Amino acid sequence: MFLPGSDPGVLARFHSARLEWPIVQEEPGTVVVAPTEGSVHVVFQQADGYRPPTWPPADGEQRTMMHFDFQVGDLDEAVAEAVALGASPAPDQPQENARVLFDPAGHPFCLCRDAGDGRWHLCRGTHSTACTSSRTRPPCRDLRRRVHHQAAQLRQPLGLVA
Template identity: 65%
Template sequence: MGSRTAGIWWGTTIEAPDPSGLAKFYAELLGRHIGHEEPGTAIVAASPQGPFFVFQQADGYRAPVWPPAEGEQRPMVHFDFQVGDLDSAVAEAVALGATVAEFQPRGKVRTLFDPAGHPFCLCLDEG
């Protein structure tokens, strides 16, 4: 693929029943802005250099199940965000519309669900 720009990861596209609403959730969670919006698609600028998060309309959307269960919609990808204060970060995410998952596999990581049901993790920065 000689026409491809080497080493550039532009972003990740996530399906959602309400792409605009989910973009607003992540923009607020990450302190970023919505860089572009049109019917069925919204883009959150994750940082000035990228990567971007693109939220795309998905008709017939089924939220993934966490932890994964046989015969259910599996999480195909999830985000991990490093935070300095785990309890405060969880409280902030919940105030924005996230819910805390019942199953928590690790002590210094909290798994939550965004408003569309995608799991994401807040990971304590110990360094």
């Protein structure tokens, strides 16, 4: 997975702290974060002239290319933790069971309350799908365990080209 920004070090340190994944490579203009086990990695790369996406989407503005959804047990606690690490809440919050925040580079991400019903609960505000999809998942209440579980299910690194 690839995320551009004007300062990849700041962006990588934010996501490294959120996920408790170490920085595994750092060189001028590029920083890589990955879990200690598995093949998933996130590359943060400097992008000259970077413009953060506009959310909610607006005609003629930079659109969101991708974003993270995180299932959390305690929505208020997860928001407070993200803000303490450098995130900022979006002014528009489209639903009660999720919060849209921006990382330090302005990429939106969602914290979605885990209802414990074995289903993905997605943030409707940044998806074209309904709030809840029908994909089943194992019951993981803790954000970091959930992300590690998702990473373990993937067999190849993710790649995303903007």
